[in-house]
Amino acid sequence: MFVASSTAALVGLAAAAATGIFTGSGSIGFLLGSCAGFVGGSLHYYRMCLAQALSSLDEHPRLMQLHLAYNFPWLGYQHLRRSQLRSKEWARTSFARQGNLIAAWLSASDALDEIHDRKTALILEAIIRQETAKGLIEDKEE
Structure with missing residues (x-):
């Protein structure tokens, strides 16, 4: 999450400087800019993690299935068929399921x-x- 926090700081400081020039106070600009920066950085981090997890799923499907099953045994990932362990299948699923894949990728790192x-x-x-x-x-x- 270093990406999100550093993006928040940079965007917050830039927004504070811009609003400080126009209004004389940069506090509101920093607040809004840092919030927007954090959201943008978090989305970028999520997308990069998902891309890495999908790549790992294509390269090492059995390893990723093992970590999915270990991390989420109640969701039945241990019973997935080979055809369900492709990145195309996971790219179109819900955010929750993609989050599970990212968690499995992190534990398999x-x-x-x-x-x-x-x-x-x-x-x-x-x-x-x-x-x-x-x-x-x-x-x-x-």
Whole structure:
């Protein structure tokens, strides 16, 4: 939520400066500007989290289903069919269901980071092997 609070501060200060120039007092401008900035920043944060969660759902549907089921066992996410675990299905659902997906994505972030780290390590190993074979990198263990 750093995005929302920093947006609130920046928009609030800009609105305070603008109203201060015209009215001599920037308090109302700061109040209204910071509220508008917070709402705008929060909406932006929600949309970015939803985009990341939908992307993770497409890449790792079983992991996301596991976290949906762990976080919301009473909603029956453990019984979803594979076809229901696509981002197209979730992009058109209610805000509550999208919020559940975002919560599952946040709780799965450590596992997603580990998957990303392992993939990165495998790619780096392949690159190093290729460059070593080409003679671009000397083998320092000799």
